[in-house]
Amino acid sequence: MKILGPVVTSKSIGKSYLQLRDLFPIAKRYGYNCIVLSEPHPRSWVSFIVYAQKYRIKPIILYETANGKYLLQTNNDIRSAIMHYNGLGNNLRLKKIDMDLPYVKYPTDFLKDIFKDEESLCIKDGLKYQNELSIFSNIETYYNIGNYRFDEYKVTDYNLTDTISQKDLTFEEKRRLSYELNIIKKLKVENYILTVKKIVDTAKKNGISVGPGRGSAVGSFLVYKLGITKVNPIEYDLLFERFLNEYRHELPDIDLDIDAEKRVDLIKALQKEFGENKISQIRTYSTMKIKSALKKAEELLGYNLEAKINTPIRSKENIDKFKSLSQKEKTFFYAAYYLEGIEVAESVHAAGLIISQNDLRTFSPLEKKEVPIIEWEMSDLKYLGVEKFDILALDTLTFLKRLQIKEKYRELNDSKTFHYLSKGLTKGIFQLDSKLGQKLAQRIKPKNFEELILLLAINRPGPLESGMIDQYVNDDSPEYLKKIFSETKGVLVYQEQIMKIAQILGEFSPQESDLLRKAVSKKEKDKITTFKNKFVTNASKKIDEKEATLLFSQIENFAQYAFNKSHAVAYAHITYWLSEKKFKDPSNFFLEYVKIKGVDVDVINEASVLGVKIKLPDIRYPFGLASETELILPLYIIKGIGRNVSQIFEEAKLLSLENFFNFIINKNINRNIVELIIKSGALDYFNNNRKNLLRETTQRVKGKVQQLEDIKSTLFGEREQKSTKKVETTLQDLAQYEIESIGFPLSLMSQKGLSNTLIDKYLYRQKVYLDGYVYRDFIVDNSAMINSKVYNKNLKRLIKYI
Incomplete structure (x- = not known):
């Protein structure tokens, strides 16, 4: 041996x-x-x-x-x-x-x-x-x-069967519940679902926001009735089989979104509910990826690899490339090959929690923390038959809370909301806050909630490249598909549609239809061939064979781009709530957004479209202020100034410039911070000559040195000659100061007589006649601000097409 x-x-x-x-x-x-x-x-x-x-x-x-x-x-x-x-x-x-x-x-x-x-x-x-x-x-x-396995936590205070006995259920709802419950019992996953319910109930009991749902779990009516999800799947024709069916061999996957600020609070509450040593987080590792492995190899060998490697080093593509390398390059490749994947740091799974019936200290290695960390990775835990519960911190739920938005699941039809979304005003809007989201919103022009769901589902590069969006916009689908899927004009957008069409035309059982969905999405050729024969044979009875064969090819093509409708439906609710708030109360919306994410060109421009002027910070309102037509930026938008400094000024209640100078001297506030505050325009209410204020600050913040000069003058009659030359702050100074302090020359947008056309270039990318300013990387008029590579050392008027 x-x-x-x-x-x-x-x-x-x-x-x-x-x-x-x-x-x-x-x-x-x-x-x-x-x-x-x-x-x-x-x-x-x-x-x-x-x-x-x-x-x-x-x-x-x-x-x-x-x-x-x-x-x-x-x-x-x-x-x-x-x-x-x-x-x-x-x-x-x-x-x-x-x-x-x-x-x-x-x-x-x-x-x-x-x-x-x-x-x-x-x-x-x-x-x-x-x-x-x-x-x-x-x-x-x-x-x-x-x-060697843990015992999963056992829920004993609720029975799933109790759900069917709820009052006011329709016949259809009772039938659906019975069907789902039968599958759940067959697969023996009742306890998993009840444990998730207990997590959600604990969050509610502690006033912690939980999202409306995510993923395929939104397709379960039982999960909805348990209060885990908040969207009725029957109203949106969502399929339970996408979530769970009798051919599924793993536990259902119910992920929860939680207010990001309260995730730790929830875990602590769960520790009290389940037991302190029965809950743990999960270890993960940061490993050497491609770039770091190549860099380490270069550091060790003293030279680099000329052949470019952009895919994992151990991929077949790179192994094939290895054969043609020189001996020196092969040496380098060998080193990088064995370095890729090496663990370099410990981390914690972003969402996963383990909940056990027993004390975890007796089964698994734990790092002692406020919330312990199990030192086995998720792949190890799967070998042991242990499943995690995913609790994800979602910033958007924190945003909703700050905006005091009340959740609603009816009357999601405000015309103003859809009008502005269709214009592409998607800044700060959940799932659409990107250039692609803006572009697609302008193309799809959602007019109702169903089209908003579709917009979220296709907001990915894949659908854009596949032709799916063109087919939808141009209304190109066959008539028989339009009749089946009128909400998407006959275009196969959702995974559930693939399942539904397999059931309607291919005569598949609901369970078989989910197997088809998986097979085409994973490109499992053998399974696809079997399913294709059955589908074409049965569908040919309803549409001709040529059309049936073409349709199956379309299913194969679109399957890789199709999206989980259950997930899109749930998230579209959050998108709608934020959109409605934004377009009804834009100033408060943007103020809270800026507090979390900061200010940028999109915030400035979209606020302008919605009738809100973004104003410079003001020392009197350190945390910002929103009115119907104006938004004063919070003080901590200024570079280098944090919320703690803003809090100091909030407590000061400054009413005059003299108050300000006395305050900063008494508090010994750093001179650089004071200068940035002045440059940002935060003292303009008291004195808008910022250049002069900067000079006065230099003189005042000299402190004791200045006092000694005054004493010397009194005793010996000596006085330092001070400059009496008048200092003016030019428009160029303002632009320079504001770029330095907040990143954007906002004062340039407030000048009289400029055009209001630049917003058309921003929104619709069309040529406009501009009467505005070019300064550094910005083109500005009264309506908008656009980043540009145009650089002009001297501020000047620009009147021409751009």
Whole structure:
């Protein structure tokens, strides 16, 4: 028997360059039958066992402590070691192994040589130590990943069947509930759904906003009736089978959106609800990606690779390219190949939580934090049959809260809202706040809520390139499809439509239709061929065979661009709420947006279209102010000034320029901050000659030095000659100051007699006759501000086409 060890993996960050994915295939190549893993942590244990089973190599795990190395032979030994690792007891009743060998830390001698590491081994070097490793020859291990599992939390205070007994259900609703409940019980996922309900109920009990729903779960009427989602799927013809069907072998996926400011509060509330040691976050790792692997290889070798690599280094494309490289380039490629994927830092899963029936400290390695972090990655947890609950922090819910928007699910038909959306005024609007979102809104011109759903579904580069949008705008679909999908003019936009058409024309069962959707989206050729034969045969009875074959090709083509309608429906509600608020109360909308995201050209221009003038900061209103036609920017829009400084001025209640100077001297506020405040125009109410104010600041902030000068003047009759030359602030000064302090020359938009045409170029990209200003990278008139590469050292009037 050939034995390799002791091995340290790259999950011992900074101590090894040996990834598990390289360890086993290379070890197999050298004929090793057994690998001994020896680390002071359990992070690699699950994957190590799984790889060992895959490659049929005997795994042996040693747990290293300050007192020595301990042998783990069974699942119970693993649990004992984990409890010790988590600080539950110091007495390890495990067999101690005495072994003093260098560690295997590199996949190849080539990589070891590059790092000039003479103390450690590569995989091949392990062959030299077979005598010393023979102590493991007769050791057997009995690790069974399948039996090492957590017990999921059991909900006992609610029964799903109770949902059907609710009053005021229609016959259709009762039928739908019974059908869904039957599938859920067949798949034994009741407890998972009830646990999600408990999470949502805990959020509501603590006044924490939860979104209307996301993903395919919005297609479940039962989930809606449980209060997990807030959109009635029957009203939008959403399919339960997209969420769950009897052919599905994994747990349903119910993700929750939570007010971003309250996610931590929710997790703490859940700890009280479920138990402090029954909830944990999940470990993730930052790894070397393509660029960092190439950079590290260059650092180690002293030269770079001339051949360009933009795809993962281990991709087939790059492996093929490798064959034609020179020896020097091959050396570089080898180094980058083994570096890509190396763990460089620990992180935490952005959304995932583990909820257990038992104390997690007795099952899994945990990093002690306010909310513990399980030190196994999600891929490890899946091997153990553990599922996560995703709780995502959504900034938009925080935005909704600040705007005091009330959720509504009826009367989503305000004509003003759709009018302005159709113009492309999408700044700050959820899911549409991008140039692509603006462009598509102008093309689709949504006139109602159903078209808004469609707009969200196609707001991706794929549909734009596929011809789907042209087909919709030009109304090019066959008549029979228009009759089936009138809401999308017969265009296949949603994944649910693929399923529905398979059921209507192809005579597929609901479950089969979801399998078809998966097959075409994943391009599984064998499955597609089988489904195609059935579809064409059955659809040919209703439309001719040629048309049926063409339709199936269309399904295959559009499947990769089709979107989950359930998700689009839920998110379209958030989009509508924000849009309606924006167009009814634009000044407050933009003020809250600016407080979170800052000001930019789009904010300035869209506010202008909606009749709101963006004004410079004002020291009297440090957190900004909104009126019907004006928005005063908050003080912390100024570069280098934070909310803490704004808070200081909020408490000051400054009423005069003299107040201001006394205040900044008493508070010892940094002179640079004072100058930026002046340059931003925040003191214009008291004195709009900013250049003069800057000079006065220099004199006043001299403090004690100035006092000494005054004393000297009194005692000796000496007085420093001060400049009495009048200082004026020019328009160019204003533009320069404002770009320096807030990034935009807003004063240029307030000059009399300029044109109001530039907004047409901004919105519709059409040529306009401009009477405005060009300054640095900005073109400005009274209606808008556009970034430009035009640079003009001297401010001047520009009257010409642009």
